[in-house]
Amino acid sequence: MDVTISSSTVSGAAQAPPSKSYTHRAILAAGYGEQTTVHDPLVSADTRATIRAVEAYGGDVEYDESADTVEIEGFDGSPEIPDDVIDCANSGTTMRLTTATAGLTRGITVLTGDDSLRSRPQEPLLKALEQLGARAESTRENGQAPLVVRGPITGGSAAIPGDVSSQYITALLMAGGITDAGVDITLQTELKSAPYVDITLEVLDDFRVSARKTGRGFSVDGFQRYDAGGSYTVPGDFSSISYLLAAGVLASGEGVTITGAHPSEQGDQAIVDIVEEMGGDVEWDRQEGEITAQRSQLTGTEVSVEDTPDLLPTIAVLGAAGAGTTTITDCEHVRYKETDRVRAMAESLDKMGAAVEEEAETLTIHGDESTLSGATVDGRADHRIIMALAVAGLVADGSTTVTGTDHVDVSFPDFFDLLEGLGAELTRR
Numbered sequence: 001m002d003v004t005i006s007s008s009t010v011s012g013a014a015q016a017p018p019s020k021s022y023t024h025r026a027i028l029a030a031g032y033g034e035q036t037t038v039h040d041p042l043v044s045a046d047t048r049a050t051i052r053a054v055e056a057y058g059g060d061v062e063y064d065e066s067a068d069t070v071e072i073e074g075f076d077g078s079p080e081i082p083d084d085v086i087d088c089a090n091s092g093t094t095m096r097l098t099t100a101t102a103g104l105t106r107g108i109t110v111l112t113g114d115d116s117l118r119s120r121p122q123e124p125l126l127k128a129l130e131q132l133g134a135r136a137e138s139t140r141e142n143g144q145a146p147l148v149v150r151g152p153i154t155g156g157s158a159a160i161p162g163d164v165s166s167q168y169i170t171a172l173l174m175a176g177g178i179t180d181a182g183v184d185i186t187l188q189t190e191l192k193s194a195p196y197v198d199i200t201l202e203v204l205d206d207f208r209v210s211a212r213k214t215g216r217g218f219s220v221d222g223f224q225r226y227d228a229g230g231s232y233t234v235p236g237d238f239s240s241i242s243y244l245l246a247a248g249v250l251a252s253g254e255g256v257t258i259t260g261a262h263p264s265e266q267g268d269q270a271i272v273d274i275v276e277e278m279g280g281d282v283e284w285d286r287q288e289g290e291i292t293a294q295r296s297q298l299t300g301t302e303v304s305v306e307d308t309p310d311l312l313p314t315i316a317v318l319g320a321a322g323a324g325t326t327t328i329t330d331c332e333h334v335r336y337k338e339t340d341r342v343r344a345m346a347e348s349l350d351k352m353g354a355a356v357e358e359e360a361e362t363l364t365i366h367g368d369e370s371t372l373s374g375a376t377v378d379g380r381a382d383h384r385i386i387m388a389l390a391v392a393g394l395v396a397d398g399s400t401t402v403t404g405t406d407h408v409d410v411s412f413p414d415f416f417d418l419l420e421g422l423g424a425e426l427t428r429r
Contacts, residue, residue, distance in 0.1 A: 003416055003428050004401045005393030007374075010252050010422035014244050016236035016260035018042040020411045021196060024050050024093045025170070025203040026232050028101070030072035031059040031079075032178060033207065033226030038070040039233040045409045046091040053098040056082040057105070077178045077225060081107035085146075088113040090338060090381075090410060092120055093167055095145060099125055100171035102149035103134040104178055112146040116338050116381060122147060125168040128158040132172075132183065155181030155222045162191030162217075163333065170200040173220045177209040182222030184214070192306050192333050195267025202265045206232060236260035238268035240412045241291065242314040243387045245271060247422065248293025249280040250321050251394040255294045256422060262289035267307045274315060277301050278322060298322030300367055306330035309337065312363065313388030316345040319365035320354040320372060321395050328363040338382040338410075348377040348389055352396055374398030383410040390416070394424060 023042040030036035031054035041047065043063055051061045051070070058080035060073040079101050086102075088095040088111060095111055099122070102109035112118065123143025126136035135150040155176060160168055169185055176183030191197065197218065204211045204220070207228045211220035241258055248256035263269065263286050272291065276282050278301050281294040298318055305312050305328055312334050319326025334341045346358040355369035374396050379386040386405050393400030405428075408415045420426055 001406050001428055002401055002403045003390065003405045003426055004399050005390050006399045006425040007397060008251060008394050008424045010247050010256060010394065010419070010424055011254035012422045013257045013259060014418050014422060016241045016244070016258055017412050018234040019237035019266065020044065020046060020239070021199050021266070022203065022234045023047045024097065025174070025200060026234055027051055027054060027070065027072065028097055028174060029203055029207045029226050030228070030232070031057065031074045032077060032174065033074045033228065034076045035074065035230065036072050036228050037231045038072065039231060040068055041070050041234050042237065042411065044411055044413055045089060046093065046411060049089045049091040049094040050098070053086050053088070053094055053101070056084070056086050057101055074226070079105050081105050082109055085110045085112055088117060090114050090117055092117060095122070096125055096165065096167040097171045097174060099147055099149060100129065100175035103129045103132065103136070103151045103153040104175055105151045108148060108150045110146060110148050118145045120144065120336060121164055124160050124164055125171060128160045128168065128172060129153065131158040132156050153179055155179035155183050157184045157186065159186040159188050161189045162187040163189045164336070166191065166193040166196040169197050169218060173200055173204065173211050173218055176220040176222065177204065177211065177224040177226070179222045182220050184219045185217040187217040193309055194307050195265060198265040235262055235264045236289070237411070238266045238271060239310040242268060242271040242311055243391050243415070245275055245282070245291060245293050246314050246318055246391045247394060247419070249275055249282065249296045249298065250318070250391065252293065252295050255292050258291040260289055261291045262286070268311055270308050271311055271314065274301065274303055275318065278318060300324030300326040302327040302329065304330040305334060309334040310384055312341055313345050313384050316349060316363060316365055317388050317392045319367055320349050320370050320392065322367040324367055326365045326367065330361060331363055332361040339380040339385065341382065341385060344380045344382065344385050345388070348385070349392070351375045351377055352392060352400065372396035374400040376401040376403065379404040379407060381407050383408045383412065387412060387415055390419065
């Protein structure tokens, strides 16, 4: 599906979707346990992949749409050998987290995904699992899926880089609590996207699994049981909130109110501070979990996305629609997502009339030299690129067509319905 967005004014209230990051972790944590009801989950293409993986390892999962719950009968610390290949589709989180689960089985597991996922790096996780006693290989010997893992691991120590993906650390911590000896992780490089590991530690604590930061990395005790006391509630997603917040400060005279925005360990809640630093008219009632944003004259800023890579597309759009220069730094790792998001935003915003400079670890947008105009831009099969460009379309002259918009189903399935409900003029074809 392609969506055409015309220059529009938006206003009203919008409910933030549940967090994809928390939902992934909660579903797998519940799978590691015995029985858990997950409330307010994000049920999307990516999280359905994690559900399928939990089922493949012997869990039973039922989604009750009317109650907005996922009922999970877990495999209670003893994952079965899957009957078939685990297809992670486009979900890198699913692949990395459940590759470590494969290391707990007493047999061989094969994991694969779509073309995009089969191009993403997995070798550091494979090497870490081998240090823990598994056999872990890439079938094409290029460090990418399809992956073959033979367990079991019993725990121990593993050294791993921290600047490729924090999901490797999450995977090892979550699986490590089930091992006999636990897992000690030594970081070989500085950890990027650190708040995502903080989310993991928070979820583990909620499931009564002991894990912690150490001087050189992280450690999780072994021989533990996952137990959330029967239920777990997923918070709202600040990565998704970023698009609604951007729509408010760029295109809402009367204001957009975002509900479900309660504080958590999510690094992406930094978007509130970033928008305020750029001059955005934003009010956040943390107690009520409500953010109100109104159209504002934004000015450029410099911001690192070392810990918040998913915010790069949103910040780039804010910079292109504002005044002055916005410099986004520490963004090399953002190139290894569903697509190279640095290049995708540079090329798309350039096509729309923005003045953009792309370097290996930096994206610079000159707002004063930019006049956004409607164009046809490629969504790159990437949910975050699609949503950011749709927001740009709200303030571009004329009409902007974003192609391949079905991929918003990965994290925000009703994004365009919600945007239209706020008053955006858009057509689907």
